Amino acid sequence: MFKVLVSDPISDFGLQQLNGAEDVEVVKITGLSEEELVAVIPHYDALLVRSQTKVTRRIMEAGVRLKVIGRAGVGVDNIDLEAATNRGIIVINAPDGNTVTTCEHTLAMMMALARHIPQAYAKTVAGQWDRKSFLGVELRNKVLGVLGLGRIGIEVAKRAAAFGMTVIGYDPFLSEERASKLGIKPATVDEIVRTADFMTVHTPLTSETHHMIAKPQFAVMKRGMRIINCARGGIIDEAALIEALDEGIVAGAAFDVFEHEPPAPDHPFLRHPKVIVTPHLGASTVEAQENVALDVSEQVIHILRQEPFKNAVNMPAVPTDLLNRLQPCFTLCSHLGNSLAQMTDGAVREVTLECSGELADLDVTPLIPYVLKGILTRHLGSEQVNVVNAMHLAKSRDINVSVQKSLLAHSPHAFDEITIRLKTTVEERWVTGAVLPDAGERIVRIGPYPVELSPEGHMLLISQKDKPGIIGRVGTLLGDNGINIASMQVGRTEIGDSAVMILKIDKKTPESVMESLVAIPEIKRVREISFD
C-alpha cells in the first residue's frame, strides 16, 4: 500500500483518483511545521503540496520512502529541487491547470488598478461617497508590456488585444514568427519600461529574473506606468517600487505575490494608497484547483506504480509520442546497463548508447537515465540510484555519456537494436539488446557474439577457447556442486577462435565453484550476472 501525504489544502474533487485507488492511502494533514513534517514523512511514499509547504532538504532526507513530490500548481520554488534530484525523488507539477485562472486574475488586477476599484470600494463601504478621487484610465489604445511570454503571459496578451491594447513583450524563447502570429511586438526590457503604459510580469523567479525591474529600470521608466505582478515576489524590487511610486514615476501597482509571504504587517505595500494587493490568489478558482489536483494525482499514481508519467520538473520533458515509442525500451536499457556493468572490470569512464533501426532516427536521450541506472546500480546499490538521479550521479563521477548513431545504419533485423558500450579504466565491452515482437526483451549480442537471452535470474558468462570438451567439463563441475543448468547457449565468431558460453542457472554460484571454473585452462574469464 502506498501512502500519500497531502500537506496543503488541495481540492478533494481533484484528489478523487488518489482516494479511489486501491493501492493508495491518502492522509491530509495541513499546516505542519518543518519539524513536524520531518517526524511524519518517513511513513510516506508521496507528498502533495501547493505553495505553503516548504519542502526542504531536511524533510527529504527524513523521507526514506519518498519517491515523488507533487506540486498542485506551477512554481516549484518551495521545493529544494537539487536535494530532490540528489535523493532521486521525482518532483512533478501541474503546469497547465491554472494558466487561464491566473491570466484572468492578472486582468482583474489590471482593471482594478486602472479604475481604483479596491480603494473606491473601501471608501464607499466606509460611508464616503467620493467620486473625485478615483479618476481612472482606459485600457484602450494603451501599450501593455509583458515580461515572460510562456503559458500565462501569452493568454494575458491575447485578452489584452481584445481591450484594444497594443502588446509588446520580451521572452528569450519567443521567436519573431510566433510573436507575430500572436500579435505581440517583440521588445527588450529596456524598450518595455521606457514605452509601456502597463507592465505585467509572467516569468519564474530565477537568479536572472530576481529584481529584473529595479532602480535602473525605474530610473528610465515612462512616467505614469502601472505595474502588475501575479507571478512571483522578487521579480520586481519592492523597495525600489515604493520609491518610484512616491516619486510619481509609477502611477499604481497591483501585486498578488511578495518577496516574503505572507508579508509582514508593516510591509509598505499594505498601506500605500497606490498599491492594491491580493494574498497569492492567482490560481485560486474552483476550476484551477480541481485541474491541478487532478493532474498531480494522476501522475503520482503513475509514478508510484512505476508507469510512464509526465511533467517531471527534475527530469527532461519528453513529448508524449516519443515517450510512448521509447517506453518499451526503458527496462531493456536498465538490464543492458546492469549486465554490462557486471561483466566489466575497472572504474566506469565512458558510456555510449547506440541505436539502430527506427530508433536511430529518434531522439533517444531519454533512454540514458535508464542505462545509467542499470550501470550505477552495480556499485551504488538499487536503493541509491534511480532514473531521476542517475545523470547527476554519473556527472558527479566524471562519467562521460554520449549517444551515437549505430555504425550499422539500419538494424540487420526487422526490429530496433540498442547497443550499450562501456569504457572503464581497464577495458571496453558492449552488449546489444532488442525488444522482440513476440518474445519481449532479449540480449541479442554480447560483444561480437550473437546470443538470445532473456535478462532474468542468474547466468554464468564464460569466455573460453572454442575447443571440444569444455562444455562437458563445465556441466560436470556445476552438476557435482548441485547447480542446475536451466539452459545453455554458445556463441562464437569463427571456429576455433574465442567463444562465449552462457548458462542460465537456478541459483547463485558459490565462490569456490567460480574458482574451479577459472582454473580450467581453456577458460579465460567467468562472470556471474544476476538480474533482480
Ligand SMILES: NC(=O)c1ccc[n+]([C@@H]2O[C@H](COP(=O)([O-])OP(=O)(O)OC[C@H]3O[C@@H](n4cnc5c(N)ncnc54)[C@H](O)[C@@H]3O)[C@@H](O)[C@H]2O)c1
Ligand atoms: N499568482 C499565482 O498564484 C500564480 C499561479 C500560476 C503561476 N504563477 C507564476 O507565474 C509565472 C508564469 O507561469 P507560467 O505557467 O506562464 O510559466 P511558463 O514557464 O509557461 O512561462 C514562463 C516564461 O518566462 C520566460 N522567462 C524566463 N526568464 C525570463 C527572462 N529573464 N525574461 C523574460 N522572460 C523570461 C520563459 O521563457 C517562459 O516562457 C511563474 O512564476 C509561476 O510560478 C503564479
Ligand SMILES: O=C(O)CC[C@@H](O)C(=O)O
Ligand atoms: O497553490 C497556489 O495557490 C499558488 C499557485 C501558483 O503560485 C503556482 O505557481 O502555480
